[in-house]
Amino acid sequence: MPNIYEVAKRAGVSPSTVSRVLNRPDVVSLETRQRVMRAVNLLGYTPNSTAKNLRQARTGKLLVTVPDISNPFFSLILQGIEDVAQREDYAVLFGDTRHDDCREERYALMLKSKEADGLIFLGHRLPDAAASLAKAAAPRCAPIVNGCEFNPRLGVPSVHIDNARAAADVMHLLYDLGHERIGVVTGPLASPLSRDRLRGATTTTQKRGAGNLEVAHGDFSVESGMAAAQQFFASARPPTAIFCFNDEMAIGVLEVARSRRVKVPRDLSVVGFDDIRFARYMEPPLTTVAQPMRAIGEGTVRLLLMILNDGSVTPDSVTLPHTLVTRGSTAPPSVPRR
Amino acid sequence: MPNIYEVAKRAGVSPSTVSRVLNRPDVVSLETRQRVMRAVNLLGYTPNSTAKNLRQARTGKLLVTVPDISNPFFSLILQGIEDVAQREDYAVLFGDTRHDDCREERYALMLKSKEADGLIFLGHRLPDAAASLAKAAAPRCAPIVNGCEFNPRLGVPSVHIDNARAAADVMHLLYDLGHERIGVVTGPLASPLSRDRLRGATTTTQKRGAGNLEVAHGDFSVESGMAAAQQFFASARPPTAIFCFNDEMAIGVLEVARSRRVKVPRDLSVVGFDDIRFARYMEPPLTTVAQPMRAIGEGTVRLLLMILNDGSVTPDSVTLPHTLVTRGSTAPPSVPRR
DNA sequence: CTCGTGAGTGCAATCGATTGCAGATCGCGC
DNA sequence: GCGCGATCTGCAATCGATTGCACTCACGAG
Numbered sequence: 028m029p030n031i032y033e034v035a036k037r038a039g040v041s042p043s044t045v046s047r048v049l050n051r052p053d054v055v056s057l058e059t060r061q062r063v064m065r066a067v068n069l070l071g072y073t074p075n076s077t078a079k080n081l082r083q084a085r086t087g088k089l090l091v092t093v094p095d096i097s098n099p100f101f102s103l104i105l106q107g108i109e110d111v112a113q114r115e116d117y118a119v120l121f122g123d124t125r126h127d128d129c130r131e132e133r134y135a136l137m138l139k140s141k142e143a144d145g146l147i148f149l150g151h152r153l154p155d156a157a158a159s160l161a162k163a164a165a166p167r168c169a170p171i172v173n174g175c176e177f178n179p180r181l182g183v184p185s186v187h188i189d190n191a192r193a194a195a196d197v198m199h200l201l202y203d204l205g206h207e208r209i210g211v212v213t214g215p216l217a218s219p220l221s222r223d224r225l226r227g228a229t230t231t232t233q234k235r236g237a238g239n240l241e242v243a244h245g246d247f248s249v250e251s252g253m254a255a256a257q258q259f260f261a262s263a264r265p266p267t268a269i270f271c272f273n274d275e276m277a278i279g280v281l282e283v284a285r286s287r288r289v290k291v292p293r294d295l296s297v298v299g300f301d302d303i304r305f306a307r308y309m310e311p312p313l314t315t316v317a318q319p320m321r322a323i324g325e326g327t328v329r330l331l332l333m334i335l336n337d338g339s340v341t342p343d344s345v346t347l348p349h350t351l352v353t354r355g356s357t358a359p360p361s362v363p364r365r
Numbered sequence: 366m367p368n369i370y371e372v373a374k375r376a377g378v379s380p381s382t383v384s385r386v387l388n389r390p391d392v393v394s395l396e397t398r399q400r401v402m403r404a405v406n407l408l409g410y411t412p413n414s415t416a417k418n419l420r421q422a423r424t425g426k427l428l429v430t431v432p433d434i435s436n437p438f439f440s441l442i443l444q445g446i447e448d449v450a451q452r453e454d455y456a457v458l459f460g461d462t463r464h465d466d467c468r469e470e471r472y473a474l475m476l477k478s479k480e481a482d483g484l485i486f487l488g489h490r491l492p493d494a495a496a497s498l499a500k501a502a503a504p505r506c507a508p509i510v511n512g513c514e515f516n517p518r519l520g521v522p523s524v525h526i527d528n529a530r531a532a533a534d535v536m537h538l539l540y541d542l543g544h545e546r547i548g549v550v551t552g553p554l555a556s557p558l559s560r561d562r563l564r565g566a567t568t569t570t571q572k573r574g575a576g577n578l579e580v581a582h583g584d585f586s587v588e589s590g591m592a593a594a595q596q597f598f599a600s601a602r603p604p605t606a607i608f609c610f611n612d613e614m615a616i617g618v619l620e621v622a623r624s625r626r627v628k629v630p631r632d633l634s635v636v637g638f639d640d641i642r643f644a645r646y647m648e649p650p651l652t653t654v655a656q657p658m659r660a661i662g663e664g665t666v667r668l669l670l671m672i673l674n675d676g677s678v679t680p681d682s683v684t685l686p687h688t689l690v691t692r693g694s695t696a697p698p699s700v701p702r703r
Numbered sequence: 704c705t706c707g708t709g710a711g712t713g714c715a716a717t718c719g720a721t722t723g724c725a726g727a728t729c730g731c732g733c
Numbered sequence: 734g735c736g737c738g739a740t741c742t743g744c745a746a747t748c749g750a751t752t753g754c755a756c757t758c759a760c761g762a763g
Contacts, residue, residue, distance in 0.1 A: 028479075030719055041743045046721055056741060071497065073477040077424065078719035081415045081748050088458070088480075096447070097642065102440045109434070109461045113468070118475065120426070121459035123447045130451070137456065139411040141366075159409065249646070278646050285648070304435065308587070308616050310623070310648030368749055379713045384751055394711060416749035419718050 029070040038066035049074060089331060090143035092122040092134045094150045098247070098275065099303040100320060101149060104174060107324025108147060115332060117144075124150060132156055138171075145170030145331045151218035153181045168334045168341050174327040177344060178219045184334075184342045186326035188349040190220050193316045194227030194270075196351045197298050200314075201268045202235050205359045206296065210241045210266035212255040212276050224272050224300070241266055245276045252279025260287060267295060267360035274299035274306045274315055281309060281356070292358035302352055311355030319347050367408040376404035387412060427669060428481035430460040430472045432488045436585070436613065437641040438658060439487060442512060445662025446485060453670060455482075462488060470494055476509075483508030483669045489556035491519045506672045506679050512665040515682060516557045522672075522680045524664035526687040528558050531654045532565030532608075534689045535636050538652075539606045540573045543697045544634065548579040548604035550593040550614050562610050562638070579604055583614045590617025598625060605633060605698035612637035612644045612653055619647060619694070630696035640690055649693030657685050 035042040040059060048055050048063040055063075066072070080086050089112050093101045109119050120143050122134040135154035138146045146157060148171070153161070161169040161182060173185035201209055211228055214221040225242070232240050243258055245251035252271055256279060259265050271277040277299030284291050291297055291311055299306055302317035326345050333342050373380040378397060386393050386401040393401075404410070418424050427450050431439045447457050458481050460472040473492035476484045484495060486509070491499070499507040499520060511523035539547055549566050552559035563580070570578050581596055583589035590609055594617060597603050609615040615637030622629050629635055629649055637644055640655035664683050671680045 028477075031721095032719080042720075043722075043743060043745095044741090047742090050721080054741075059741080071501075073474065075419075075719050076475075076478040076480050077415060077419045078748090079721075081413075081419050081719080081750085082721045084748070086415065091459075095444075096434075096440045097437065097444050099435065099437055099440070102434045102437070105459075106433075106435050106461055109459065113460070113471070118480065119459045121429075121443075121447065121457045122451070123444055133451070136411065137414075139366075140414040142414050142456065163409075249642075278643070282646055304587075305616070305643045308620055308647070369751095370749080380750075381713060381715095381752075382711090385712090388751080392711075397711080413749050416718090417751075419720085419749080420751045422718070 028075075029072050030075065031072070034063070034066045034070055034072045037070060038063045084141075086142065086144050087116060088118045088120050088143040089328065090120045090122065090134060090137055090146045092124050092131060092146070092148045092150065094124055094126050096121075096123045099305065100273065100301045100318070103304075103320035104149060104324040107321035108328050109324075110321075111325045111328040115328070117328075117332075126150070128152065128154075145172070145335055147172050147174055147327045147331060149174045149176070151176040151178060151220065153178075153183060164338075167338045170331060170334050170338075172327045172331045172334070174323055176218055176220050179344075184330050185344045186323050186330060186347065187220075187344070188318055188323075188347050190223035191227030191230070193300070193349045193351070194224040195231045196349075197270050197300075197316060198228050198231035198235075200351060200353070200357065201270065201296065201298070202231070202237060204268075204296065204357060206266075206268040207237060207360075208241070208264060208266040208268075209237075210243065210255075210259045210269040212243050212245045212252055212269060212271040212280070214245060214247045214272045216244065221272060228270065245272070247273050247275060249275045249279040249282070252276030253283050254279075256280040256283035260289070265295075268298070268357070269295065270298045272300050274301045274303045274313060277306075277313055277315065277356075278309060281313070292356050293361055296357040296360070298357060302350075306352075307354060309356070314354045314357040315352055317350040317352045319349070322347055366413075367410050368413065369410070372401070372404045372408055372410045375408060376401045422479075424480065424482050425454060426456045426458050426481040427666065428458045428460065428472060428475055428484045430462050430469060430484070430486045430488065432462055432464050434459075434461045437643065438611065438639045438656070441642075441658035442487060442662040445659035446666050447662075448659075449663045449666040453666070455666075455670075464488070466490065466492075483510070483673055485510050485512055485665045485669060487512045487514070489514040489516060489558065491516075491521060502676075505676045508669060508672050508676075510665045510669045510672070512661055514556055514558045517682075522668050523682045524661050524668060524685065525558075525682070526656055526661075526685050528561035529565030529568070531638070531687045531689070532562040532610075533569045534687075535608050535638075535654060536566050536569035536573070538689060538691065538695065539608065539634065539636070540569070540575060542606075542634065542695060544604075544606040545575060545698075546579070546602060546604040546606075547575075548581065548593075548597045548607040550581050550583045550590060550607060550609040550618070552583060552585045552610045554582065559610060566608065583610070585611050585613060587613045587617040587620070590614030591621050592617075594618040594621035598627070603633075606636070606695070607633065608636045610638050612639045612641045612651060615644075615651055615653065615694075616647060619651070630694050631699055634695040634698070636695060640688075644690075645692060647694070652692045652695040653690055655688040655690045657687070660685055 031042045035045045124130040131154045135156035173183050177185040177187045243255035299313045299315035302315045306313040306315050330342050369380045369383050373383045462468040469492045473494035511521050515523040515525045581593035637651045637653035640653045644651040644653050668680050
């Protein structure tokens, strides 16, 4: 691969001129410009971006870490991120943390070593390396943005929905349908997102003066949804509706219901969360809370770019609207057999 | 952020020594080493990787382009890629091409400009920029690897399954069940993968001496599966089995069947391809060809690393085994009503 | 006592671009 | 005919690390 010196020699100009032709053509005379371009094309020259990055102290890359890319929820967010990023001439450095603190740290270190200009993390844990950067940047804003989750104590701006309210919406729907015994399958309570949803659910239960919620804890996997369902079904008076904190667990519940010949929604209502692409194709189609995944992804990039372009601003966190999508998996409870 | 000079000054040594402490500690005396490490920790120094990359002419990054990350098929492959990559100390530069030639080119240019050490592309089109690199590298192997698809004329090694044989397996299954009128929903024929599967299907039809295949063309989306199904159902004698070249189109077919009260598998057998995570949770669970997604991803990285570590080898393409997974969406045809 | 050896360290070049500043050239107005 | 811009180009420093080579020093063998 030729470098800028060879191009310069070939065109009979200095390297500076070659650089200018490529970056600010307007300051170079037409004739030189053409001569240089000919040499560039002839040699198939492409500037070495590493050298450029070093000189300009900018990489043009955004680091994005995701807890689990095989979850369609995150892959849609990533798609939104990639889309805006590349439109704004940034590339995406991608890391799948698999919910592993270690991996999270490793990726965050890449920000310190300047492999990327900024970090978008979609989990709930701010890696230590990132936290130290944030502290160092104070009172200005470090180029770090959170997505989906929101923990005000991190001091990191975030794009997310109002999880408590969304959960409340679901509970109201179920109570309005006439359900009284409702089961909830949470995600890991380490994440604020799960806690917010749980809070939204319990608050609503109290507000409606209903009986206790039955709570099972899951980990967002289909399997954990199945386990929770088994647990509920094993009880003397199983709930007539189950609200899962994501669609995959709801799919697990549907699966167990199917194997037990429990008819949904006649004998059991099921609600998910996220509205992943496959939710609507379940049997019955899944009632769920639609999150604007793409918009969340796009929002995080916009936030990050704001910080990058003007470090003095302290962007606010953004709350995006959610939608309760009612499909076939919810209905009034059948008359209880006593 | 401090640089290596500040650390050196602080520790009272030369920058070279600092570098050596960090990279080859064994050649530095214990005492100096400790002194340097103290300075490193005190200042919170992290080497600037851009400078390192420039000097070493190596970025430690692999560029991965994917046609559509929101497809769970690709997200699993990406997960496999990321997993091996990071184990081998490579980071993943991720690009979603959205089946767009333009984007493909743009990403391929990043390889030329040395933003990454190698390229893994999961589509079927080798971008021009990449092709020129491949030609320039000949007879050695350019650090470019293909996944899922395989086009021998590209001269790029690939990891994939035997698509023709997999399609043949499906057709044999359907013929063995007693189906005679079979519909096929292909992907875009621009991709060798689709052509291979179609070839496998038609060859089998001939071999079994069955009637003509009915072929509809899709684009791997649920919607195109639905359109194809509508088309089939509109015919005078609709097929009794439909074989889709991916699971999402099969889901589309199931969806149309449901809305038309066509019972699967009693009135219609449906087969998909890929075995994405949600295939088994469909109603009925989808019969499909399981591809080893993770292994495909891992394989591409291994291939790429071989080239990177020893450019003189010309790695062979790898064919991974597939599995026909029979679930509830296939059954013998019901007795035809005449 | 001298020389050889090896361990430990520093000097300075290098990777490939960008960019502030200065110099050259030319035209034009007075 | 002189001077002043305006326009264009080149020089050389710079970004922050790595690394081949040379040097110093200490120690052991002969």
